[in-house]
Amino acid sequence: MDNITIIAAASILSAGLTMGIGAVGPGMGQGRAVAAALSALAQQPDASSTITRTLFVGLAMIESMAIYCFVISMILIFANPFWNHVITQAPGK
């Protein structure tokens, strides 16, 4: 295998792995957060505005982990710096 094939295979594989593994943690975290917020809402419906706002902020914080993974995998697929480097080097060889 030459360099281009190795980089392409590694990029595609790791993009998939990044998204797959990276979605597990935030998914579980968001599920727990929403469950806790729902039980808090059931116990104290009066405090719904505070709970909802805190929930949204917390969800955004958790979700940003998944977003980082997504951005990384998008970079790996569509704007891969290593791939571009090898492609520009290739005609010189």
Add this chain to the structure above:
Amino acid sequence: MHLSADQLIFWQHGLLKLNGTIVYTWGLMLVLVVGSRLITRRLTTGISISGWQCVLEIIVLGIKKQIEEVGLRRPERYLGFVGTLFLFIALANLFTILPGYEPPTGSLSTTAALALCVFVAVPFYGIRESGWGRYLKSYVEPTVIMLPFNIISEFSRTLALAVRLFGNMMSGTMILGILLIVTPFLFPVVMTALGLLTGMVQAYIFSILALVYIAAAIGDKGAKAERKT
């Protein structure tokens, strides 16, 4: 397939590039400024007000109420900054229903600029509210050991703000682009509706996070007063 409006180039002359992000941002600014100018030109305090004035009042009062709920006592001080952030992001994300439009918030340069605004505004409001000494003291708040971590958190949350908005908006366009290849016509419409919801939630989250950071920089005075009542 392009990732963001950055790759959409309208006009180029040497190094000067006029890409989609700049064009759409200025378009949005034009819509916001001209729209509010037209509406606020004849405001009335009478019983019968125009429909547009009513809409504007609902928006402004809603933002003001949210600022108060975070625990900032004088919402008028922050209304200009946070309201502008919210209106710009919300409108930028809402206009995705128009064909041919690409949200400028789907480009990392726009979101980085917005996050930098928050990065500058947080110490600005903190110093204005409690003075240099007390603001700088908040960096060594529990112990002096926490100083580097407090400084790192300033930068990391700015990065997080920028990448969160960028990632959410970019993923919306991206998923639409992929779905248009796989299942055309019906399913992308549903995803566009979902994208509208995500856009509004992201605008809300961005401005609420900016508010929370400002409230943390100012100190918990207002929040404590709210908790007592």
